[in-house]
Structure formats: C-alpha cells, structure tokens
Amino acid sequence: MSIRVVHGASESSFEISGQPIYFVAEKLRDILNVPTQFISYLDGRLVSNNYVLSRDNRVLEFVKPFGHKGGLPDFWSEIELFEFFGNKAMERMVEAGLDLESNSVIPKSEVISWNDWLQNLEEPRLEIPARVDIKKEIIQMNGENYHIDQEMAAIVKSILDAKGAWITTAEMQKKYPEYIVNDRVDNVIRRKLYTHKSGIGDYIEGSWRGYHLTSRKE
Template identity: 35%
Template sequence: MSVRVVHGANDGRWEMVGKTISEVRRLLDELYNLHPALTAWVNGISCNDATVLQEGDNLEFGKVSGEKGGVQDFWTESEVAELFGASALSDLEQAGIRPSQVAVFSKSQISNWQQTRSRVASACELANRPVFVDFSMMTLRVAEGEFPINDQVRYRLLACLARRPNHFWTVDTLKREVWDDVHGETADATVSREMRRLTSSLRELGITSIWPDSKRHRHALLTT
C-alpha cells in the first residue's frame, strides 16, 4: 500500500499508508530535503502534520505563495504549457477549467486539476515511460535496464527532465523545479554544470537510449 510523495524533482511511491505527515517528514527528511517550514498538501489540500495518510494519497511538500518556491497564485497559459506540456491546456478545458482572467489560471484551478491528474496517473503509466526515475527505490529505468542511482542533484535534474522527454526546458523553469529557486539565486552555470555531470554519469552507466542536450539556454533529455 503506497503513497506518492513529491517535493520538487523528488517523486516516488512509498509504503506510508497509516503514517502521519510528521512521520513522513522524519523518514524522508534527508532524502527529500524536507525543511520543517515546508507546507504539506494531501491531494491538493493543505494539511497539518497530524494527518494520517490513506492508500492512493498524493502528498506534496512545498512553500506557500509569497515565499520562495511553492505554487504561484496565477499561471499564464504559456507557464502551464511550459511546465505540464501543451496538451495540459486542452486537458484543463476538457475538465471544465478555464482561465479566471484573460489567459490566466488561478492557483486553486491548477491545484484542483493537479489533484485530478494525479489520481488518473497510474504507476503502470509511469513505468512505461522511456525513462523512469524512482527515488523510492533509488533506481533509474531505461531501455538498457535498471540502474542504481543516488540523491545527487544531477539525478533530481534527470527526474525533472524525464517528465517531458524531448522538450527543451528554460533555465528558469529548471531552477524553480530542481533548486526550488524562483528568485534567480542559482547561477545559470550551476545548471549547465549539473547537465554535464548527468551526461557523464549516463555514459559511465553505458546508457545510450537517453542523453541530455542543451541549446540557447534551454536543456532537454532526448530519447531514441
């Protein structure tokens, strides 16, 4: 019986059913870098640490709006497409969710949609991706097989890029998703350095079905 736990690029399923959010914080503190000030959301709803988790729950840690990181109050259509893919706009429309202002979605609209989206995304669908980073088992699954990984930044970067293979992410989006940085405090060179480290690690593992690529201050994970 598992619960999906997410913080930034850290995303995995854990046997946490029946445990409180406080217990999850303690057990995954170092692995997920769970600062005590982070807010916990269960299925898109803010909850206190005494909340007991149920089978299939989606637990996400982040910072509230107005703080560094977290879910922003309003999302433009371009921001939604950048983070979730162009199909997200049509998915939102099919779900009856339309911009609260001209071409702008509110925080609650995005949160509610993410909640519905997480319920229909099965573990099987995740496993069938060309690349699947599983921090719960510390493994990387690709066409060549399954490989052990660790919690280094390069693999958190890989997990983020793997959410949309063959898509070039902007540096600012990667800073926000991987480094939890919305104020530009992380240097562009830091992102480029971790891309090089990721490339080197994949080569050492003999993985050729996926490879990092960069152009014009954008970065992607390409697949065969």
C-alpha cells in the first residue's frame, strides 16, 4: 500500500514501505522540495529520520525544524525511544552500547547523538568492548566483569555515550550529578581509571578539550 508523503503544499503517494525515512527524503528531494534538514512526522507522531516505514503507515510529513512548535523532549523513556527510532535501529543502538538498564530516562543530547550516529552510515564505529552498570558498580571488558565504584562508572559511561566525541569533565558532572561528586574529575581519571585493572584506561585519551575514546594504545 502506498504512503502519502507531504512537505508544505507538495504531496504525493509512493510505494516506500521497508525504506528508512532519510532514504525516502533523499529520493524525493527534487520531487517534493524536501529540505536537507527536516523533522519527520509519521501518522501524526514525531519519529527519527532513521525510522523504517511499514505497510501500516499512511502519512509521512517532512517539516523544517526551525521555528516549529514541535521539538525533542528533554528526557526520553525506553518506550518513547522505541516509538521514535523503531525496533531495528534500537537493536543496532543497544548492540553499540546504549544502556537501557542503568538509565530510566535518556537526555535529549544523547538521543540527538544516537540519531546522528545512525544516519551517518559512512562513519566507522569505534569498537570498544566495554559495558558499564553504574548502580551495580560493574564494568565489563571483553566479556569479563570487574568492580568499579559508581563515580568511576559514571565517568566511563559519559565517555562511552559520547561515542568518540570529546566530552569535558563539567559535561560529565552535569550528566551524572548524583554520582560524579569529586571536584577534580581529572584526578579520578588519571589516578584511577588509567590504571584500572579492567584496562579501560587504554581506550581513554585526554587533552585540553576533555576526554574521548580512542583506539587501544600499544
């Protein structure tokens, strides 16, 4: 069944089920004058541009994000994430390190980062064999569990969530204020994380820009 695609005053119906929205937008850019930056509404609800269309969908609308009343909420529940991204994208995100067990809600900044990561298919994924459970004080490296206190776990989680991008200690504290209480986060990283028996320190690089994940140091 065809899906009605709308952008402003332009609209038409197409057989596009099974395709991600960003691919449809690129395909119909000249036909419907779809802008490079857009927000997608599928059957009246906001969805990720990576959402895969199904035969049950009826109307896909592309909207310019600037000045639009609709926007991304500040915090997202697990149910909202699945509704926004779709099952296939969520499976990829969990495989890549999205932690739904330790976090009851996900901040908007992280949702945007995941959306960018999903859409940038040419960017290689930085493979770090680490999983962190802040509340249980566990870090898993290469399938093996190690004890790590909650503050260090929250720092590692902040760096992992950035997926290779630089993150400052102030941003870490803002993200996990209930866990990261030490005013000298740099000291915690240099004196504890760099020497932690799990080996996570081998994947963390620091500079004046903050900290980020890097390839394993030889």
